[in-house]
Amino acid sequence: MKRLPFLLTLALLAWIPCRGQEAASTQQKNGERATASQQKDSYQAKAEARLRELKRNIDDLNAKASKQSSEARKEFDRKIADLDRQRASVQKQLDKLKASSQQAWHDMKPNLEAAMKNLEAAYQRAAADFKK
Secondary structure (H helix, E strand, O other), rough: OOOOHHHHHHHHHHHHHHHHHHHEEEEEOOOOHHHHHHHHHHHHHHHHHHHHHHHHHHHHHHHHOOOOOHHHHHHHHHHHHHHHHHHHHHHHHHHHHHOOOOHHHHHHHHHHHHHHHHHHHHHHHHHHHOOO
């Protein structure tokens, strides 16, 4: 009977560090979630800024193209319509990324990046054609 308090004390001392480890593990997981959330938010903000810049560039190109002859204007209208379709597609992907979970956005990021690069390249080609 005299050993019972001693054994209970030993058990309690062994249990306390385990509780501390559980709390530290929980804090680490919460910190990782916060970091992942910050990464997603940061990427999302950068992607939105890139898309807004491209939209402004496309709108500027459209304004310049409106001053062209009717034959040239038809060609630029087609190119600008293609750019608008691509931009809308990128916007849909970005909207899906906004609504995605922390895990899923990592899977969506490469496709969004590729679509954004394709849109930027298409804009560059259209702008170069306009300068000709």
